[in-house]
Amino acid sequence: MLCVSCRRTIASDADFCRFCGARQPTMGEEITAAGREIAEATAAVMTRIVENVKPFAKEVAVATDRAAKEVAKAMKPAAEKTGKAVEPVVKGAKKVTKSVARGTARVTAEAARKVKAAAKK
């Protein structure tokens, strides 16, 4: 590796440079420094992106808002139509359920009567 101070080649596990005596950073320190550099670079890039987008941010927000409203408007008649279309089906289902219940009750009552009549014999 290279000495952090004089840039001469030294042993990769050296704690101090054998030429200038400068203390070499530990792996932990190097990782911390690299992490800090990455964080700083990321922050710089993000700042640049934000600054580049800023002039359009308002337009994007307005366009998104308009699109959302248009979608909602377009959906409304379809939603109302769906609601109206479903209504008779729901009513019909209730009617069918009622008649099935009535029919079941009648059949059950008849069966009970037959069973009673058979028991009397």
Ligand SMILES: [Zn+2]
């Ligand atoms: Zn050195």
